[in-house]
Amino acid sequence: MIQLLALRIRRDRVILPIWIFGIALLLTASAASVSTTFGDEAGRRQILQLALATPALIALRGVPNGVELGSAVYFQVYAFLAVAVGLMNTFLATRHGRAEEERGQRELITAAPVRRMTPILSTIILGVGANLLLGVLSTAGFAAAGLPLGGSLVGAAALVAAGLAFLGVGLLASELTASSRAANSLGATLVLIAYALRGAGDALGTPDLDRLTLSAAWPSWLSPIGWGEQAFAFTADDLRPLTLSLALAVLTGGAALVIAARRDLGASLLPERRRPASAGRLLGSTLGLAWRLQWPSLLGWTVGAAVLGAVSGALANSVGSATFENSAINDVLQSLAHTSRDDVVTAFIAAIMSLVGILAAAAGLQAMLRLRDEETGGRAELLLSGPPRRGGWLLASAGVATASTTVVIVVTGLTAWAAFLAMREPGLGAQSIGQALVELPMAMVFVSIGAVALAVLPRISIAATWALFAIGVVIGLFGDLLQLPDAALEASPIRHVPTVPFPADDLGGAWADIGVLTAIAAALIAVATWAVQRRDLTA
Amino acid sequence: MDAIEVLGLVKVFGRGRSSTRALDGLDLTVRTGEVHGFLGPNGAGKSTTIRVLLGQLRSSGGSASVFGRNPWDDSVAIHRDLAYVPGDVSLWPNLSGGEIIDLLTRLRGGADAALRTRLLGDFQLDPTKKARSYSKGNRQKVALIAAFARRAELYVFDEPTSGLDPVMESVFRAEVERVTRDGATVLLSSHILSEVEQLCERVTIIRAGRTVESGTLASLRHLTRTSFHVGTAAAADDIARLPGVHDLATEAGQLVFDVDTDSMTGVLAALTAAGITSLTVTPPSLEELFLRHYGDPKPDAPAVPVDAR
Ligand SMILES: Nc1ncnc2c1ncn2[C@@H]1O[C@H](COP(=O)(O)OP(=O)(O)OP(=O)(O)O)[C@@H](O)[C@H]1O
Ligand SMILES: [Mg+2]
Numbered sequence: 079m080i081q082l083l084a085l086r087i088r089r090d091r092v093i094l095p096i097w098i099f100g101i102a103l104l105l106t107a108s109a110a111s112v113s114t115t116f117g118d119e120a121g122r123r124q125i126l127q128l129a130l131a132t133p134a135l136i137a138l139r140g141v142p143n144g145v146e147l148g149s150a151v152y153f154q155v156y157a158f159l160a161v162a163v164g165l166m167n168t169f170l171a172t173r174h175g176r177a178e179e180e181r182g183q184r185e186l187i188t189a190a191p192v193r194r195m196t197p198i199l200s201t202i203i204l205g206v207g208a209n210l211l212l213g214v215l216s217t218a219g220f221a222a223a224g225l226p227l228g229g230s231l232v233g234a235a236a237l238v239a240a241g242l243a244f245l246g247v248g249l250l251a252s253e254l255t256a257s258s259r260a261a262n263s264l265g266a267t268l269v270l271i272a273y274a275l276r277g278a279g280d281a282l283g284t285p286d287l288d289r290l291t292l293s294a295a296w297p298s299w300l301s302p303i304g305w306g307e308q309a310f311a312f313t314a315d316d317l318r319p320l321t322l323s324l325a326l327a328v329l330t331g332g333a334a335l336v337i338a339a340r341r342d343l344g345a346s347l348l349p350e351r352r353r354p355a356s357a358g359r360l361l362g363s364t365l366g367l368a369w370r371l372q373w374p375s376l377l378g379w380t381v382g383a384a385v386l387g388a389v390s391g392a393l394a395n396s397v398g399s400a401t402f403e404n405s406a407i408n409d410v411l412q413s414l415a416h417t418s419r420d421d422v423v424t425a426f427i428a429a430i431m432s433l434v435g436i437l438a439a440a441a442g443l444q445a446m447l448r449l450r451d452e453e454t455g456g457r458a459e460l461l462l463s464g465p466p467r468r469g470g471w472l473l474a475s476a477g478v479a480t481a482s483t484t485v486v487i488v489v490t491g492l493t494a495w496a497a498f499l500a501m502r503e504p505g506l507g508a509q510s511i512g513q514a515l516v517e518l519p520m521a522m523v524f525v526s527i528g529a530v531a532l533a534v535l536p537r538i539s540i541a542a543t544w545a546l547f548a549i550g551v552v553i554g555l556f557g558d559l560l561q562l563p564d565a566a567l568e569a570s571p572i573r574h575v576p577t578v579p580f581p582a583d584d585l586g587g588a589w590a591d592i593g594v595l596t597a598i599a600a601a602l603i604a605v606a607t608w609a610v611q612r613r614d615l616t617a
Numbered sequence: 618m619d620a621i622e623v624l625g626l627v628k629v630f631g632r633g634r635s636s637t638r639a640l641d642g643l644d645l646t647v648r649t650g651e652v653h654g655f656l657g658p659n660g661a662g663k664s665t666t667i668r669v670l671l672g673q674l675r676s677s678g679g680s681a682s683v684f685g686r687n688p689w690d691d692s693v694a695i696h697r698d699l700a701y702v703p704g705d706v707s708l709w710p711n712l713s714g715g716e717i718i719d720l721l722t723r724l725r726g727g728a729d730a731a732l733r734t735r736l737l738g739d740f741q742l743d744p745t746k747k748a749r750s751y752s753k754g755n756r757q758k759v760a761l762i763a764a765f766a767r768r769a770e771l772y773v774f775d776e777p778t779s780g781l782d783p784v785m786e787s788v789f790r791a792e793v794e795r796v797t798r799d800g801a802t803v804l805l806s807s808h809i810l811s812e813v814e815q816l817c818e819r820v821t822i823i824r825a826g827r828t829v830e831s832g833t834l835a836s837l838r839h840l841t842r843t844s845f846h847v848g849t850a851a852a853a854d855d856i857a858r859l860p861g862v863h864d865l866a867t868e869a870g871q872l873v874f875d876v877d878t879d880s881m882t883g884v885l886a887a888l889t890a891a892g893i894t895s896l897t898v899t900p901p902s903l904e905e906l907f908l909r910h911y912g913d914p915k916p917d918a919p920a921v922p923v924d925a926r
Contacts, residue, residue: 180710256749257710353713355744361716362723371709456707460760463671463701463773464724465693615673 082192083200086174093173094208097166101237102215104552105159109223111559112151122150126290129153133281136292137389141280141307143291148225148312152233156311160303161273163212163237164244167205168265171248174201177258179344188343198249198338202331205249209241220311229312236306239323243302244269246330253337256346263378270382276304278389302326364466364474372445372478379441379486383434387490390430391497391510423506427494427513428577434490435517435575436551442483442525443547447540449475449532454617462615469611476529476603483521487514512578516588519595523571524550526602533610571595618685620771620802621647621670627678628665628826639665641826642679647804652797654813654820655806658911662826663806664704667775670804671701683771697725700764704776704806706756708748714759715744721763728766736762739788753780765792772796772803778812790816810903822910829910834903841901841909842875845884851891859884871895 116122126142129135136142140157143149175198178184187197213234220230244265251264279298286292298304308319337347360366449472452458462468491514498507524547531539553562554572567573574595576588628640640662647653657663668674669681672692681688683695708717715737722728737744740758748756757780764772772793778786786809793803793816807813813820820837822830830837842863848871849856856872857865861880866873876884878901888896 352745353716353747355713355715357712357716357719357723361712361720362727364724367709367720370712374711456703456705457709459668459673459703460701460706460708460721461724462673463696463699463703464721465696466724467693612675614675615668 079192079196079200082187082196083203086200086204090170090173090204094166094170097162098208098212098215101159101162101166101212102219104162105155105216106219106222107560108155108556109151109220109225111561112154113147113223113225115559115561116147116150119145122147123290126150126153127287130285130287130290130292136283137277137281140276141283141292141294141298141310143310143313145290146312148220148229148233149310151220151223151225152229152311156233156236156307157273157276157303159216159237160240160306161269163209163241164247164269164272164303165266166212167209167241167244168248168251168269169262170205170208171201171245172252172258172261172265174204175249175252176255176261176346179252180258185343195335195339198335201249202245205245206242209238209245212241213238225312229315232309232315232317233311235317236309236311236320239320239327240302240306242327243323243330244272246327246332246334249334250330250337253334253341254347263375267378272301272303274385275301276307279304280307364461364471365477367461368445368448368474368478369481371448372482375444376441376482376485379437379482380489383437383486383490384493386430386434386437387493387510387514388497390427390434390490391494391501391507424509424577427506427510430494431490431510431513431517432554432572432575434487434514435521435572436554437490438483438486438517439521439524439547441486442479442521443528443543445479445482446475446525446528447532447543450536450539453536453615456617458615459617467611468615469607472529472533472610473603473607476525476606479525479528480522483525484518487518487521490514509578516578516592517575519592519599520571520575522599523595523602526599526606529606530602530609533606533608533613536613536616571598618649619646620649621645621653621681621683621804622685623666623670623679623681625679626666626669626676626681628662628669628674629677639826640669640676640679643823643826644828644831645821645823646831647802648819649802650797650800651819652793652803652805652817654817655804655823656808656813656820656907657823661823663823664775665826666823667701667773667804667806670773671696671699698770699773700725700767700769700771701773702757702760702764702775702777704779706753706760708751708756708759710747710749712748713745714742714748714751714755717748717759718744718763718766721760722767725767725769728763729768733762733766736765736792739792740785754782754785757781758785761789761792765796768799768801769796770801772801774803775806776808777805778807778809786812810907814903822907824910830906837903837906838878838901841906842877843881843901844875844899845873846895846897846899847872847888847893848895849888849891849893851888855891856884856887859887 116125123145126145129139129142138157140153142153178187178197184197188194216234216237217227217230220233221227247268248261248265251261251268255261255264276294276298279295279301280292282295282297283292284295294304294308298307302323305319305322309316341347361370449458452461458471462471491511494510494514495507498504498510524543527546528539528543531543535542550570550572552560553566553570557567557570557573574591576591580588623643623645626640626643626645627638630637630639643662643666645655645666655663655666665674669676670683670688672688672690672695675689684698686695688695708714712720718733719728722733740762742755742758742762748759751759757777761777764774778789781789790812793805797803803816805813805817814834817834819831819833821828822837846868851872853865853867853872856862856874859880860883861877862884863875863877
């Protein structure tokens with residue numbers, strides 16, 4: 079057990095600290111920033127009143143609870159951080175669960191004199207340890223922003239509780255699915271569903287404008303992230319909702335243990351279906367293969383995009399119909415959408431579509447970076463022993479990545495348009511589609527960065543690209559909140575997406591931004607195609 | 618023209634201090650139409666050589682050509698007429714074996730449908746299963762069927778039978794014999810000596826990135842010793858003094874010794890003159906040839922005695 083745990087820690091010695099310290103750092107920075115930006119109570123009161131009248135913001139951020147500084151911080155950071163914590167845990171569970179089994183390492187481990195349950199038990203210990211460490215750092219992070227210790231502890235406990243629940247979910251996903259890719263998708267999807275459920279429940283909740291809080295509707299009570307919000311750190315400091323998370327952790331973890339104790343090595347609860355004995359017509363080229371490998375994931379991305387489009391269309395309407403003095407809320411939206419328009423709905427559409435662009439970039443990157451898996455897995459060696467050239471092979475993946483990005487953007491734009499149409503707002507519908515489409519060049523810049531990384535720095539390409547992407551997203555979405563210098567803000571492609579409709583006095587500037595982003599993406603992909611042709615295949 | 622011509626090939630992985638010189642002046646000539654065995658201990662550089670020939674690695678020095686073309690610059694033209702099976706086959710886990718066979722053959726222009734069906738039967742592969750659930754041997758079969766299901770000028774096999782059972786191994790041999798009858802060339806890297814002995818006309822043995830021996834099996838056998846078990850009236854000392862006799866010992870009244878292949882005539886004449894009551898002559902096996910080269914501390918060191926079996 080000790081050796082196996084040591085092995086797991088060794089394997090995670092880079093990735094886990096990145097997750098833990100990254101999350102703790104983000105928490106510390108945001109908490110500090112909220113404390114300085116919204117330092118005075120009157121300002122906070124105004125912001126919270128407006129937020130409560132804006133279901134869209136509530137859906138993105140969470141449930142406010144009173145005007146205390148700590149409470150405002152908690153409202154700003156908890157839901158986002160809980161998503162990160164959830165992903166950290168499901169990925170951890172897969173890395174040491176299904177992925178280990180898939181690579182055949184589990185076979186080596188269990189052939190040694192260790193008990194059948196030792197691998198999963200050591201994963202649990204590692205996961206619990208990681209969450210506890212995160213809890214300690216998070217407590218310190220809250221406290222560092224000058225918040226009371228008791229509330230800091232509760233806030234950190236809410237993160238840990240969500241983390242443990244998703245650790246259990248991840249362990250179970252590894253037992254249910256037959257591949258690490260499927261386990262990771264299932265885990266990540268459940269985390270996002272938990273976020274979406276509480277988003278819906280919070281947005282549909284009943285606001286209490288006197289006490290500046292909101293009683294969330296039932297969907298929030300189906301989500302570990304929702305339970306964490308209900309702990310209301312720094313005000314109610316209520317630990318009871320967290321027991322629900324712990325119960326979920328015990329339930330899912332227990333189920334995983336029961337399955338693990340009973341099943342064969344390599345088997346999964348969800349069975350494998352038979353496949354056709356000969357290939358369909360498409361599967362005869364690198365492009366056909368890239369498409370065949372990507373479309374199941376693309377289906378998932380598309381469903382996500384459709385839901386996001388429909389929800390944002392519906393929410394935008396409620397933003398628009400909210401009739402109140404909306405200067406402060408506009409500030410918040412403007413900072414999220416990094417636009418200077420004062421029209422609330424336009425700012426809201428830009429904010430949502432900026433998220434859509436990021437989702438589309440992630441879908442494209444996933445398709446693009448699959449190539450590295452092909453190479454390390456040795457499948458590229460087999461494929462490229464045939465006539466395809468490495469340049470064409472990369473280009474095929476870049477093509478499928480472009481298609482994935484485009485599909486996500488178009489589908490979201492269309493569903494948002496349909497939602498507006500249903501509310502008899504065709505103008506806003508067209509604006510949504512337009513805003514979605516102008517996100518495409520930005521998303522493609524990220525995809526093309528992935529392509530270059532694959533061609534030039536294959537060994538670190540996956541980690542480097544996702545890290546750059548994460549930095550770009552953090553700068554793009556939270557750059558203002560974190561009060562980063564202008565030079566840093568300008569470095570993120572997300573900052574260069576123009577707002578639709580383009581301002582009449584700066585049409586040229588808007589088109590120039592689109593043109594430059596497109597040119598960068600195209601140039602980078604050309605460079606990658608050329609560069610991959612002149613390097614060794616490196617497993 | 619030779620199918621493969623490699624001269625002084627060098628491949629260095631990495632830079633600076635941590636670099637590995639995997640190939641260090643390797644020579645390899647594979648004549649058109651022959652089955653060429655490519656042998657050497659683990660880490661000798663066989664797979665590296667093959668990857669250079671496939672244009673997947675760029676050589677750091679020396680020259681390599683396949684069908685007279687440069688494998689790095691001209692890979693597409695070469696690969697149209699080439700079929701490759703790696704030693705450790707990894708497949709797309711979500712595709713079925715049948716889908717993968719079709720994909721790989723279509724890239725080269727499409728499988729011969731009748732041949733594909735026959736091969737599926739001969740190799741006893743269920744093409745409807747997802748590749749994820751195939752055993753190592755079955756994964757190897759998928760790659761072998763994909764290689765054999767369309768005619769190629771050159772077949773390159775890197776330990777193709779390492780996961781196959783003996784029945785499947787014989788199917789593999791039959792297929793190699795079939796394609797060579799049709800005039801194809803085969804480069805076969807293998808650790809299974811019986812396979813090499815049975816299939817290959819010529820072999821190249823490499824060690825630490827250099828060629829140590831190359832030629833027909835018969836000519837290589839010449840370089841080793843034949844072992845004798847003789848019941849004879851001849852005095853042990855007399856025999857031991859003959860040129861080319863090594864490691865003489867007495868076992869159960871018989872003389873046991875090894876003879877250099879060149880000195881066989883003289884030794885036989887001496888034995889015949891003294892009278893022979895029983896005689897067992899064991900020809901040098903490829904294994905002995907191997908052990909000799911694999912076990913050498915340096916490739917150019919003087920030959921060490923071959924262990925008696
Ligand atoms: N990508 C690489 N980077 C660094 N070193 C490498 C790389 N690929 C191979 N080597 C080294 O090159 C040498 C030759 O390896 P190669 O795989 O060609 O041996 P081999 O003859 O095929 O051995 P085996 O019989 O075990 O398959 C080994 O020392 C190996 O460690
Ligand atoms: Mg090898």
